[in-house]
Amino acid sequence: MHTHLIRTAAAAFLLSAASVPAFAADDCKNRGALDVLYCDANGDMVADAPTDPSKLSDPDTLVFAYTPVEDPAVYEDIWEPFIQHLEKETGKDVQFFAVQSNSAEVEAMRSGRLHIAGFSTGPTPFAVNLAGAVPFAIMGAEGGKFGYKLQVFTQADSDIKTVADLAGKRVAHTSPTSNSGNQAPRALFPAQGVTPDKDYEVVYSGSHDQSLLGVVAGDYDAAPVASEVVERMAARGLYDTKDVRLVWESDPFPTTSYTLAHDLDPELAQNIKDAFFSFDFAGTALGEEFEGVSRFIPITYKKQWAVIRQIQASNGVEYTPQGLAGK
Template sequence: MRKDKLLGTALLAMMSLAGQSAFADETCASRGDLDVMYCDADGDLVADAPTDASKLRDPGTLVFAYTPVEDPAIYADIWQPFIEHLQTVTGKKVQFFAVQSNSAEVEAMRSGRLHIAGFSTGPTPYAVNLAGSVPFAIMGSDDGRFGYKLQVFTQADSDIKEMADLKGKRVAHTSPTSNSGNLAPRALFPGLGVTPDTDYEVTYSGSHDQSMLGVVARDYDAAPVASEVVDRMAERGLYDTDDVRMIWESDPFPTTSYNMAHDLTPELQEKIREAFFSFDFAGTALGEEFSGVQKFIPITYKDQWAVIREIQKANGVKYTPEGLAAE
C-alpha cells in the first residue's frame, strides 16, 4: 500500500476516534461544516479559539510546513529566509516540516504537531474543517493582487486545438481534492463542451508537476494544471515551454493559503501575523522562487475561499475524513 494511502487510513481512524462524544464540544451551538472538535460561534466559518485559557497553546518550537511539492528538500532551503524572520519576530525556534501528502499535512495540524502551514487551494477547506486551521494570509503583489489560473496544456504538435478536442483522450488530473487539478475542471469543463470521465479518461498523476512532465513525456494527451506551479517549473528548467501548448485558461483563483492553528495564544497569533506581514521578499530565495510576489496579503477563509467552496459544492465534496483519505 502506498505511503500516502497509509497516512490517509491513519488519519481516518484518528478522526473517527476524535469524533466520539468525549472529544466533542457538547456546548457548541453553531459549527457549520466544522468537525465536532471545533465551534464557530462568530460565524466566520473557521474554528474559534478555546474559551478555556488552559487549552491555549504557546509552544517553545513552532513547526511550519509548506504544501506538498515534488522536491521538499529544495523548498526547505527556499523557505529558510522566512523561517529566520519568523524566529526573530516570534522569539521562538522554527522547524520546517516537509510533508509528503495533503492528508499528512492536515493530520499534523489536527494532532497539534503543526502550528503554521501553507495549504494548497483545494485542500484548504479540509484543513479548516477537519484540523481547525485558520487561513490568514496569501502571497501577492504590492498592489494587493493575488491568484493563479487553471490552464490546460497539451503537446505543441498535438491535434488538440480546443477543449472539445479532449474527447476520447487521456487527460491527467492531479488528485481528487485539488482545485485546479480536478474540482474546477469537473465544475467548469462541461460548460466548455467536455465532461471529465464521460468525454475523456481521467488519470490521477499525483501532482501538478507530474501532470506537466507527463504531458511533455506524452504519457498524457493533456492536463489541467495550476499556472503558478508550471511557471515555476519552467523557470527552473524542468520542461521546455516550446514542447507544450496551452489551449485554455480560467479566471484567477486564490493560491496557497497560509494558516495557523486555532488554539495558539492570542499573543503568539499576533506575532505570527506580524512576521508574515512584515516579511520582505526582495532579494530572498523565496522572492526568486515566487516571481511577481512582493508580500503576504491578509485574507479570510469566508471571503477569499467562497469561489472554491462553490466549486467543491458543485462537485458534491463533503469535508469529511473519508473525503480526505480518498485523496
C-alpha cells in the first residue's frame, strides 16, 4: 500500500464504478440508493456484510484515513495516539493515509484499499452509497451532544450584515459535496433572500480553511464554513478573529462520520468499534485539536444523516461518481 494509491483521481473512480460487476437481479431484494455492488436486506440504508464468508475481509494491516484537510501531516501526528490505541485493541498494524479529495477517499474504500475512514458530513452519503461505508460513530461530548453549524463570515469592516447582503458579491463555497460549504447554503439561503449562483458568484475554494483565509485576505467577500473548522483554526492561531465577523449561523448538523468498510470480518469490525468507544480523548493531541470533544458517540446513518439527505435531495443531488465530482 502506497500513499499515491489513496490519492486516486475522480476519473479513475468513474472507470472503476463502470467496470465492477453488479449483483444478479435476484441476489438483492432491497437496495435503496445503494450502488449495485451492495444490498440492504434489513432496510438500515447501509450496505450489508457479505453473506459468503469467503468475501469477508480480514487484512493484516488496517488503513485509516481522515477527511481531506489543509495540512495532512499535522493531522497524521494528531491521530497517532488513537492509531496506537486501535492497534492495541485490534492486534493489527494500522496505517494512516492522507487523502487529497473526497472523491479519492470514497474511491479508496470502494476499491477495498481503505478500511476505516472519517468522511465529512456532506460526502458521507456518497461514501455510504458508492463505497459501502457503514457509519457507526461521531465525535461528541458527555451526554451524547454533538454537531456543528454552518456559519457565514465576512471581513470585520464589510458592509455585509445579513445573508441577503451577499447579493452581487463574490462568495467562497468549499466543494460541491460539502454540506456546510455548499449543499446547506444552496438549500437554506433562498429563504434568507439569496440564491447561490443566481444572486451571487460562487467560487470553490477547495476547503473550509481556504475559504476563511480567503475572506481574511480579501479574496472573497464572504464564505459559508463549518463552525468546528473555524474554531480549530482560531485555536491554532491561523487567523485573527478580529479580522472577520459572523453574519449568520444555522441550527446544528452532524460532524464527520467514522465508518467501516461493509465487508470487514464481523469480529474485526466489532473490535474496531470497541476501540473507538473505549478511546479516552483526555490529554491527547486529538483531544486538544477537537476542543469540547471527549468521546466517540454511537450513531446510525439512517437517523443522524436524515437532515443531510433532506438538504441534498432539495438540491437534486444524486449519489453517483459524477455527483461526487460535482459534475
